[in-house]
Amino acid sequence: xxxxxxxxxxxxxxxxxxxxxxxxxxxxxxxxxxxxxxxxxxxxxxxxxxxxxxxxxxxxxxxxx
Numbered sequence: 001x002x003x004x005x006x007x008x009x010x011x012x013x014x015x016x017x018x019x020x021x022x023x024x025x026x027x028x029x030x031x032x033x034x035x036x037x038x039x040x041x042x043x044x045x046x047x048x049x050x051x052x053x054x055x056x057x058x059x060x061x062x063x064x065x
Contacts, residue, residue, distance in 0.1 A: 030059070031062055
């Protein structure tokens with residue numbers, strides 16, 4: 001799992017559910033995003049607030065796939 005915000009995009013894109021994008025697959029994708037951004041908020045202190053905001057956006061999308 002990435003520890004810097006700069007590394008998150010590539011890490012997440014490599015895990016994007018390219019096959020059938022069912023509502024469950026997208027919900028899992030947003031859940032993963034939230035977990036990664038929450039982790040980065042704890043490890044990349046220079047981008048803590050941005051990572052927290054991105055985690056909140058991902059959590060919000062989990063309910064609306």
